[in-house]
Amino acid sequence: MNEKSHVIAAIVEHKPGVLYSVANMFRRRNFNIESIAVGPTEQSDLARMTITVNGDERTIEQVIKQLNKLIDVIKVSRLDPSNIVSREMALVKITAPGAKIRTDVINYANIFRARVVDVSPESLMVEITGDANKIDAFIASMKPFGVKEVARTGITALSRGVKSVKIEE
Amino acid sequence: MTKMSGAQAIVEALKRQKVEVIFGIVGGAVLPLYDVLYETPEIRHIMARHEQCAAHAADGYARASGRPGVCMATSGPGATNLVTGIANAYMDSAPIVAFTGQVNAFAVNSSYMIGRDAFQEADIIGITTPVTKCNFQPKRASEIPKTLKQAFHIATTGRPGPVLVDLPKNAQTETAEMKFRDSVRIRGYKPKIDPHPFQVKKAVELLLKSERPIILAGGGVIISNASPELLTIAELLMAPVTTPLMGKGCFPENHPLSLGNIGMHGTSASTKLILEADVLLAVGTRFSDRTTGKLDEFCPDAKIIHIDIDSAEIGKNVGVDVPIVADAKKTLTAIYQSLTSKLQKGKSSQWAKRVREVKEQARDEMSGGEKDLKPPRLMKELRKILPNDAIVATEVGQNQMWAALYFMSYKPRTFISSGGLGTMGFGFPASIGAKVACPDTPVVDIAGDGSFRMTEQELACSVIEKIPVTVIVLNNSVLGMVAQWQRLFYGRRYSAVDLGNVPDFAKLAKAYGAEGTRVGSLKEFSKAVKKAIKSEVTTVIDVPIGYEENVFPMIPAGAGLKGMIESEEEL
Ligand SMILES: Cc1ncc(C[n+]2csc(CCOP(=O)(O)OP(=O)(O)O)c2C)c(N)n1
Numbered sequence: 032m033n034e035k036s037h038v039i040a041a042i043v044e045h046k047p048g049v050l051y052s053v054a055n056m057f058r059r060r061n062f063n064i065e066s067i068a069v070g071p072t073e074q075s076d077l078a079r080m081t082i083t084v085n086g087d088e089r090t091i092e093q094v095i096k097q098l099n100k101l102i103d104v105i106k107v108s109r110l111d112p113s114n115i116v117s118r119e120m121a122l123v124k125i126t127a128p129g130a131k132i133r134t135d136v137i138n139y140a141n142i143f144r145a146r147v148v149d150v151s152p153e154s155l156m157v158e159i160t161g162d163a164n165k166i167d168a169f170i171a172s173m174k175p176f177g178v179k180e181v182a183r184t185g186i187t188a189l190s191r192g193v194k195s196v197k198i199e200e
Numbered sequence: 201m202t203k204m205s206g207a208q209a210i211v212e213a214l215k216r217q218k219v220e221v222i223f224g225i226v227g228g229a230v231l232p233l234y235d236v237l238y239e240t241p242e243i244r245h246i247m248a249r250h251e252q253c254a255a256h257a258a259d260g261y262a263r264a265s266g267r268p269g270v271c272m273a274t275s276g277p278g279a280t281n282l283v284t285g286i287a288n289a290y291m292d293s294a295p296i297v298a299f300t301g302q303v304n305a306f307a308v309n310s311s312y313m314i315g316r317d318a319f320q321e322a323d324i325i326g327i328t329t330p331v332t333k334c335n336f337q338p339k340r341a342s343e344i345p346k347t348l349k350q351a352f353h354i355a356t357t358g359r360p361g362p363v364l365v366d367l368p369k370n371a372q373t374e375t376a377e378m379k380f381r382d383s384v385r386i387r388g389y390k391p392k393i394d395p396h397p398f399q400v401k402k403a404v405e406l407l408l409k410s411e412r413p414i415i416l417a418g419g420g421v422i423i424s425n426a427s428p429e430l431l432t433i434a435e436l437l438m439a440p441v442t443t444p445l446m447g448k449g450c451f452p453e454n455h456p457l458s459l460g461n462i463g464m465h466g467t468s469a470s471t472k473l474i475l476e477a478d479v480l481l482a483v484g485t486r487f488s489d490r491t492t493g494k495l496d497e498f499c500p501d502a503k504i505i506h507i508d509i510d511s512a513e514i515g516k517n518v519g520v521d522v523p524i525v526a527d528a529k530k531t532l533t534a535i536y537q538s539l540t541s542k543l544q545k546g547k548s549s550q551w552a553k554r555v556r557e558v559k560e561q562a563r564d565e566m567s568g569g570e571k572d573l574k575p576p577r578l579m580k581e582l583r584k585i586l587p588n589d590a591i592v593a594t595e596v597g598q599n600q601m602w603a604a605l606y607f608m609s610y611k612p613r614t615f616i617s618s619g620g621l622g623t624m625g626f627g628f629p630a631s632i633g634a635k636v637a638c639p640d641t642p643v644v645d646i647a648g649d650g651s652f653r654m655t656e657q658e659l660a661c662s663v664i665e666k667i668p669v670t671v672i673v674l675n676n677s678v679l680g681m682v683a684q685w686q687r688l689f690y691g692r693r694y695s696a697v698d699l700g701n702v703p704d705f706a707k708l709a710k711a712y713g714a715e716g717t718r719v720g721s722l723k724e725f726s727k728a729v730k731k732a733i734k735s736e737v738t739t740v741i742d743v744p745i746g747y748e749e750n751v752f753p754m755i756p757a758g759a760g761l762k763g764m765i766e767s768e769e770e771l
Contacts, residue, residue, distance in 0.1 A: 044388065048337075052329050059330045089515065096512035102334040102354060105388040198387065 036065060037084050037091045038110040038117060038188050040196045044103040045071060045078040052101055053080065062086065062094050066119075066185030077105070077198060081187045108196045110188055117188035120160045122148070123170060126177030127155045136176060143169045154179060162186075201379055206341030207232040207372040210299070211240050213348035216380060219243060219270050221261065221636055223254040227274020229301025229320060232372035246636065246665050249657040251278050253629035255285020256655070258296040260630030263616045264591055265637035266425070268295040268356050275301040276320030279366075280327065284623060286362045287331040291620025292446060293419060295360035297351050298332075300324050305339035305368035314368065324366050333361035339368055342376035353384045358391030359510040360423060391509060395526035395534050402522045403481070403505045404538045410479035410503075412551045413439040416462065416491075419446030419619070420484015420508060420528045422612040427451065429532035430483065436539055438552045439481065442470040444491040445600075445619040447484070449609035457555065460608075463491040464755050465601040469562040471753065471764045473555060477502045484508060484528045487517040488620065497760025507531045572722045573745055575599075575674055579606035581722060582644070582672070585729050589614060590642040591634045595627040595651030597681035599674045601751040603646045625654030631669040632662050642733035644670045650679045650699055659712035662738040670732040671740045673705050676747050684750050688771060709740035718742040 043049045050069060057064050065083040072079045084094055091109065098107045110117075127133045136155050140147055145159035159169050163186060170181060190196075204212070210233055214222075221244045226234045237245055248254035251273040258269030273282050279300040289296045303318040312318035325337050334354045338347040347365060355363040407413055415437075421430055427450050434441050434457050441451040442462040451458055462470040474480070480502040485491070492498040495518065506513075506520040507528055514523040524531055579602055586592070592607060593616040594600040600617055609615040616634055618626040631645040645652075652673050662669060674680075679697040686694050709716030715737055719725045725743060732739035753766045765771060 048325065051326070055329050093512070093516060096514075096516075100510070100512045102386060102389045 034085055034087055037086065038112060038115065038186065039082045039084060039095065039098070040108050040110055040188065041080040041082065041098055041104050042072065042106040042196055042198055043078050043080060044105065045076050046103070049078070049103045050080075052103060053098070056097055056101060057094075060093070060097055062090065066183075068185040068187040070187070074198070079196075081185070083186050105198055106196060110190055114192075115188045115190045117162055117186050118160055119163050119166055119184055119186045120158065121166045121170070121181060121183040123157045123159065123173060123178060124180040125155050125157065125173050126153065126179055128153055132176060136173070139169070139172055145169060201377045203375055203377055205232065205236075205373060205375045206344050206367070207236045209341060209344040209376075209378045210348065210367070210372070211236045211243070212378070212380065213345055214243060214270070215240075217268070217348070217352045219268075221246060222270045222272050223248050223257040223261075223633065224272030224299075225251050225254060225274070225278060227278045227301060227320070229275035229278075229303065229369055230272065230299070230367070230372070232369065233272070233299070233301070233367065246667075247661065248629065249660050250655065251281035252284045252625070253632075253655050253658050253661070255282045255296065255298060256288065256623075256626050256629035257633035257636070258298070259285060259289045259292075259294045259626075260593065260616055260633030261637045262289075262294045262296055262633075263630070264613055264634035266423075266613065267637070268297055268352055269633060270297050270299070272299040273301070274320065275303060275324075276322045279322050279324040283327060283331065284621075286328055286364065288618055288621040288623045288626060289362040290331045290333070292618065293360050293423060294362065295355040296362045297355050298362060298364045300364065300366050302337065302366045302368040304370040305337070306370050324364065328364050331362070332364050335364040335366065337366040337368065338371050340376070341371050341374035342378070344371065345378050345380045349381065349384045350386055354386070354389060358389070359420075359508075392511070392525050393509075393527045393530060395507075395524050395531040397534075399522060399524045400531065400534045400538060403524060403535055404542070406479050406503055406505060406522060407437060407481065407535070407539060408542055410437075412476055412478045412554075413437050414474055414477035414480055414502075415439050415441045416474070416480055416482040416485055417441055417443050417447045417450050418483065418485025421447055421450040422484075424484065424509075424528040425612070426483070426529035426532050427612045429529055429536060431455075433532055433536050433539070436536065436543060438549075440473055440555045442466070442474060444485055444488065445604055445617055448604060448617070449615040450612050452610045453608035454610060456559075459559070461604045464493070464757070465605060465751055465753065466755070467562055467605065468753050468764065468766060469558045471755070471761050472558050474499055475761055476554070480504045482506045482520075483532065486513045489517075492518065492761075493755045493763070494758065494760035497762050573725070573743060575602040575745055575749060576606040577722065578672075578674070578725060578743065579603060579646075581726055582729060583608050585726060586642060586644065586733065590644065590733070591616060591631070591638060593617065593627040593631040593634060593643065593645045595645070595647045596622045596624045597648045597651060597679065598676075598684065598749065598751050599646050599648040599651065599680075601681070602674070605751070607646070624648075624651035628652060628655050628669075628671060629658050631671075632658060632667050635667045635669050642670065644672060644729075644733070647671055647673045648680055649673050649675045649677060649705070652705075656708065659709060659714050659738060659740075663713045666736070668735055668738050670729065671738070672729070673740060673742050674745050675705065675742050676745050676749060677701055678747055680749065681751070683748075687748065687750070688768065689756065705740050705742040709738070713737070715739035716742070718744070720744070
C-alpha cells in the first residue's frame with residue numbers, strides 16, 4: 032500500500048505524563064513517529080501535539096483511533112495537507128572559517144530567507160523556518176561547507192481558514 | 201466539605217463506590233491506608249499470598265459479578281508483582297482498580313521523594329501505562345476524591361479495563377478539605393453507547409438478505425449483559441452462534457444453535473460453518489489471532505458486521521463491511537426491533553438443516569472417547585454434577601482447551617479464563633475472587649499441574665479466609681500444551697516440559713489445611729467432586745491423566761481455518 036506522510040493534530044490535557052502515554056502508545060503499537068511538536072494552546076490547560084506519521088491509510092486510521100482511546104487525549108484531527116500551513120524551524124551550525132565562505136553561506140541564507148543568528152570565528156548559526164522540504168534543501172546546500180550541528184523542531188501546522196481543532200467547553 | 205486524611209478519603213471513596221472487598225498485601229508505603237482499613241469493618245480485606253494473585257482475584261471477582269474488583273499492594277516489589285494480573289485484566293477487559301503505595305511525592309520532613317530511587321520506589325505509572333486503561337498518581341490528598349471517582353468510572357464504563365491509582369505516601373497522610381461529588385466528567389473520555397441508526401439499518405439489510413448468517417459472540421456480550429438479546433436474535437435468524445474463549449457462556453451451549461468454541465481449538469462445527477457463512481455478525485469480539493487463524497482464510501466469502509464499543513477494535517485486525525461502535529446490548533436490541541418487523545419466517549430453513557447436519561457429524565468427535573479419566577470424559581462428567589450456574593475457571597494450556605471444548609457453559613459469567621494473556625496460574629486465584637463474589641455458587645478451577653504450581657500458595661488464603669473452591673488438577677506431569685506442540689511440530693523433542701511427579705497434590709493441600717484427594721477412576725472422580733463442592737474447605741482433586749494426550753481439533757499456528765486437524769495422523 033502507499034505509505035505517505037500524514038499530519039495529525041491532537042489536543043491533549045496539559046499535564047505531566049501525557050507525552051509519555053502518547054509516545055508509549057506509538058511504540059507499543061509499532062507505529063512510527065516522524066516528528067512530534069508539543070506546546071501550550073490558547074487555553075492554558077490544553078496542549079497541542081502536531082504529529083507526523085508515515086503509513087498507509089489503514090495505519091493512519093488506527094493511529095487516530097488509538098490516540099482517541101487515550102483518556103488524556105481530548106481531540107484528534109487529521110490535517111488535510113493541501114489545506115494547511117505547516118512550518119518547521121531549524122537551527123543550523125555551519126563551519127565557516129574564512130570571509131569567502133561566510134559570504135557564500137550568508138548568500139545562501141538570504142536565498143532561503145533564513146537568518147544568521149550567531150557568529151564565531153569558526154562558525155555561523157542560521158535560523159530557518161519553512162516546510163520540511165525547504166529545510167531539507169537548505170541543509171543539503173550547506174553540506175559542502177560542513178554542517179556541524181542541526182536542531183529541528185518538527186512540523187507544527189494549522190488548517191487554513193476559520194476552521195479549528197478546538198475544544199468546546 | 202469535610203476535613204480528613206488522604207487515607208481516610210480513599211476509604212470513604214471506596215465506600216461510596218460500594219466496594220465490599222479488597223484483595224491485597226500490606227507494606228510500608230500503604231501503612232496509612234491499612235491503618236484506616238483496620239477500623240473499617242464494612243470493607244473486607246482478603247490477604248493474598250502474592251500480589252499477582254490479589255490482582256487475579258480482583259479480576260475473577262469482577263468477571264463473576266460484573267462489579268469492579270479492587271486490589272492493593274505496597275510500592276516497589278508489591279506494585280511490580282501486580283503487573284501480570286493487571287496485564288491479564290487489560291487483555292480480557294476486566295474492570296479492576298489497583299492501588300499501589302508510592303514514596304512521597306513531596307518531601308515531608310526531608311524524607312526521600314519520587315525520582316530519587318528511594319527504598320522500594322518503582323515507576324509503576326511508567327510500567328503500567330501500556331497495560332492499563334488509564335492510571336493516576338494523585339500527588340496531594342485533596343486530589344483523592346476526584347481521582348478515585350474517575351478511576352472507577354473509567355474502569356467500569358465503555359470497554360472496561362484495569363485502572364491503577366498510585367498513592368504517594370504524603371497523599372495518604374496529609375489532611376485536606378475533601379469534596380466528594382457524585383458526578384464525573386472527563387473531557388477526553390466519552391464512550392459511545394448508542395448505535396448509529398444508519399449503521400443499524402445497513403446491518404439489518406445485510407442480515408435480511410443473508411442465507412447463511414452466523415454469529416460470533418465474544419466477551420463484550422457478557423460484559424454488556426446482552427445474552428438475552430443475543431438469544432432472541434439467533435433464534436429469529438436461525439443463525440448458529442460460535443464463541444471465542446472470552447464469549448463462552450454468553451449463549452447456552454446446549455442450545456441447538458450453539459456451535460461452541462471457535463479458533464485454534466474450536467469445534468469442527470464452528471470452523472466448518474463459519475467458512476460457509478455469507479454474513480458474519482460479530483459482537484463484542486476483537487478477532488484475535490487465536491480466533492481467526494490466518495486472516496485471509498477467515499470467512500473469505502462473508503460480509504462482516506462488527507459491533508464493538510471500542511472503535512479502535514474496528515478494522516484493527518479484520519476489514520469489516522458494517523462497523524457499529526456502540527454497546528452490544530443496545531445494538532442487538534435495535535437490530536432485533538428492526539428485524540422482527542421485516543423478517544418472513546422459515547426463510548433460512550436450508551441453512552438450519554446444514555447446521556444440524558454439521559453438528560450431528562461433530563457429535564462423535566465431541567464424545568472424545570468414553571474411557572476412564574480421559575479429559576473430555578471428565579469434563580462431561582463434571583457438567584453432569586455441577587448445577588447450571590456453577591462457575592468454572594481454568595488455568596492455561598490443555599486443561600483450558602479441554603474445558604472450553606467439552607465443558608458446556610450455559611450462562612454468562614460462569615466461565616472464567618485467561619484468554620488474551622494466557623496466564624498460567626490465573627485460574628485458582630480468579631476462582632477465589634469469583635467465590636467471594638458468589639459465595640453460594642460452587643466454583644471449580646480446572647487446572648493443569650504446571651499452572652496450579654504457579655499460584656498454589658493461595659491455598660493459604662482460601663483456607664484462612666474460608667473461601668472454599670474446588671481445584672481439579674488434570675495431572676499429566678508435563679507442561680502439556682507445550683509438549684503437544686513439541687510432539688506435533690518439533691518431532692517429539694520434549695525440551696524442558698517434564699514436571700516429574702512432584703508434589704503430591706493431595707498432601708500439599710492437606711499441608712495448608714485444605715482437603716486433598718487423588719482419584720483413580722471416573723467413579724472416584726464424581727464422588728470427590730460431589731463432596732468437594734459441598735465442602736466448607738477448599739479441595740484439591742488430583743486426577744492423573746496420560747502424559748501424551750492431545751487436544752483436538754487444532755488449527756496449527758500460522759494456518760487458516762481450513763487447516764484444521766482432528767488427529768495426529770492428519771499432520
Ligand atoms: C505464566 C506462563 N508461563 C508460560 C506459559 C507458556 N505455556 C503455555 S501452556 C503451558 C503448559 C501448561 O502446563 P499445565 O499447566 O500443566 O497444563 P496442561 O497443558 O498440561 O493442561 C506453558 C508453559 C504461559 N502460558 N504462562
